Amino acid sequence: MVLLKCPICGNDVNVPDDSLPGEIVEHECGAQLEVFNSNGKLALRLAEQVGEDWGE
Numbered sequence: 001m002v003l004l005k006c007p008i009c010g011n012d013v014n015v016p017d018d019s020l021p022g023e024i025v026e027h028e029c030g031a032q033l034e035v036f037n038s039n040g041k042l043a044l045r046l047a048e049q050v051g052e053d054w055g056e
């Protein structure tokens, strides 16, 4: 596992070693985080909210 920081709440986030950029991780604070490659290292950012408009 790789220990990263949640950009939203600042707490630690465990991400599998084999995570790939573009993967979505849901953190305990409720944020949807996207794994991305930052200078050769994994990092997290807030995933874009998509597919919210299909409604009921």
Ligand SMILES: [Zn+2]
Pocket: 006, 007, 008, 009, 010, 011, 027, 028, 029, 030, 031
């Ligand atoms: Zn969080």
